[in-house]
Amino acid sequence: MGSQASERLWWRDAVIYQIYPRSFADGDGDGTGDLAGVRSRLDYLADLGVDAIWFTPWYLSPMADGGYDVADYRVIDPAFGTLAEAEELIAAALAVGIRTIVDIVPNHVSDQHQWFQAALAARPGSPERARFWFHPGRGPGGAEMPTRWASPFNGETWTRTKNPDGTPGEWYLHLFSSAQPDLNWDHPDVRREHEDVLRFWFDRGVAGVRIDSAALLVKDPALPEEPANPGPGEHPASDRDELHDIYRSWRTVADSYPSDVTSGERILVGEVWLPDVDRFVRYLRPDELHTAFNFDFLARPWDAAELRESIDATLASHAPVGAPATWVLSNHDVTRPVTRYGRADSGFSFEAKRMGTPTDLELGRRRARAAALLSAALPGSLYIYQGDELGLPEFEELDNTLRQDPMFLRSGGVDPGREGCRVPLPWSGDAPPFGFSPAGAAPTWLPQPPEWAELTVEKQLADPGSMLALYRALLRIRRAEPGLGDGPMIWFPAGDDVLAFRRGPRFACVVNLSDRPVPLPGHERVLLTSGPLAGADLPSDTAAWLHAAPQRSTQHDQ
CATH class of the missing domain: 3.20.20.80 (Glycosidases)
Structure with a gap:
């Protein structure tokens, strides 16, 4: 650059x-x-x-x-x-x-964050608790969670606190673990x-x-x-x-x-x-x-x-x-x-x-x-x-x-x-x-x-x-090739279960995801392959970077 x-x-x-x-x-x-x-x-x-x-x-x-x-x-x-x-x-x-x-x-923050520690020490309805999602429970005695929202971590998304006298208190929201209380972004x-x-x-x-x-x-x-x-x-x-x-x-x-x-x-x-x-x-x-x-x-x-x-x-x-x-x-x-x-x-x-x-x-x-x-x-x-x-x-x-x-x-x-x-x-x-x-x-x-x-x-x-x-080789080539990085790409046909596209005027990438070797498209030289070639063929589960032949020399371009 x-x-x-x-x-x-x-x-x-x-x-x-x-x-x-x-x-x-x-x-x-x-x-x-x-x-x-x-x-x-x-x-x-x-x-x-x-x-x-x-x-x-x-x-x-x-x-x-x-x-x-x-x-x-x-x-x-x-x-x-x-x-x-x-x-x-x-x-x-x-x-x-x-x-x-x-x-x-x-x-969210840690449950050891000073804000959350202050919230736990404060009363329901306090300014300290307003930075989080503290809420009374549902059902008799507030014993049920406020919602049944799902967690990416499995398990529950609400944990109940204890009041200073040891009785059950409000619940707080944590989409992840109980050690990660969610912040209230309305605050x-x-x-x-x-x-x-x-x-x-x-x-x-x-x-x-x-x-x-x-x-x-x-x-x-x-x-x-x-x-x-x-x-x-x-x-x-x-x-x-x-x-x-x-x-x-x-x-x-x-x-x-x-x-x-x-x-x-x-x-x-x-x-x-x-x-x-x-x-x-x-x-x-x-x-x-x-x-x-x-x-x-x-x-x-x-x-x-x-x-x-x-x-x-x-x-x-x-x-x-x-x-x-x-x-x-x-x-x-x-x-x-x-x-x-x-x-x-x-x-x-x-x-x-x-x-x-x-x-x-x-x-x-x-x-x-x-x-x-x-x-x-x-x-x-x-x-x-x-x-x-x-x-x-x-x-x-x-x-x-x-x-x-x-x-x-x-x-x-x-x-x-x-x-x-x-x-x-x-x-x-x-x-x-x-x-x-x-x-x-x-x-x-x-x-x-x-x-x-x-x-x-x-x-x-x-x-x-x-x-x-x-x-190391692919990053070196990626930096040197003017067609790579930001910019357009154009697909060209190369057979079933094969991905093939051009970047810039000369660069081509071909990836064979089929279960058999496929012929490489017309090219002037091979820049890099992910594995050994089979003669002029690209083996299964193998990719190649090529300097493509001029477009007039191949019927694959579009």
Whole structure:
């Protein structure tokens, strides 16, 4: 990105690497990843070729939900370091060309947050309780929950308090765990506080914020039950129309910061899980969020028709608002691609996650390599979750006594939870902790599988056929090719169960999702493949990047 305008609009085609701080690198030897560990690995990230890093929450937290239960946004959790270290890391990353994005969790706070502690100590109807959703129960003695709203974490969404004399009191709302009370976004204190938090981090040099559970903030104050089939904007706790005023205010805050070659625009990225694409893109209007995660693509199975439908719907929905699409194969909540793509049902949904689902890792690895080329060639920005560039599988043999995820605990162990994709990264050596921690350190907070000795960064840097070598190559080509990143794409026919498209005048991507080899279309040279070619054919579950022949030399173009 050479011009001042492209630096300012860096987010439209950026490669953003997601860091789960507990599991990236341990600098102080306590077995938990930290900011010192991240800073020691900035050269790795720069060599990989990323434009920005997104940190999941690094704030003070009891860690009831991996840091998404925030006790204080202005304090770094001591497990990770200090505020001064965060400021130094932001500056050090920028010095090697990497911007920083932080995570904001506006739907709820920790039950240890000073606001909630004050609310528990206050009386019903008090100003302190007005910042949350305290409500009398229903039925005799108020013993029934105010609503039967569903939780993404399974279990109940209301918890009853106790009065000072020990008698049962009001209930409070928590769409997630009881340690994460929901904020009342009708309250001016809540709106003012979050705008101040945005300024706090923008003042410290961050390039953007990722907004957790961005569609859940506003609730219907009448507290109706969920309709069986809610229409647009009719769900009492999701995708309420009033949300858009909040994000317009946030955009005003972001736009108040100067946009120069060094900083670029400060951006807002929404975690928006919505099946209705028309409702989804409302969040991406020019005065609201800059981008939002495209979970539809991530959730689709390894199927050409399904993926093409998702790509077409995504690009068509983004076009009217002029927003770039985002492409992501996994994150800290999702079964890793190598494991997911090796299953009979290779799609993803939280509802379908079950313990003991069989997978073919060799098949999954082949498909994950092809998916990496596919997603990196699509128009817009690209997200990479730490460890996917190493081809790490989900660690499914984790001892249940070590699982801390509320999704596991609240489901009674039916849902395996999300620790399997949060295991500390393997950097070097032949045995745990694989260079994650310094010599003589405490055990890692989650154990690493011994077989990851074959997947360390050190091993893969020495292997030109490794997943890491593939990612380094594709990111290098993606940066150099003028047709890639933001911009148009054109499909061309290439047979059943094959995805083939052009980017710019010369670049072509072909992905074979069929069960048989297919001929490569006319081309001048092969730039990169996800696996070996079979002569002039592209094998099953393999992708190729090509410099296409001039359009007059092939009948496939349109």
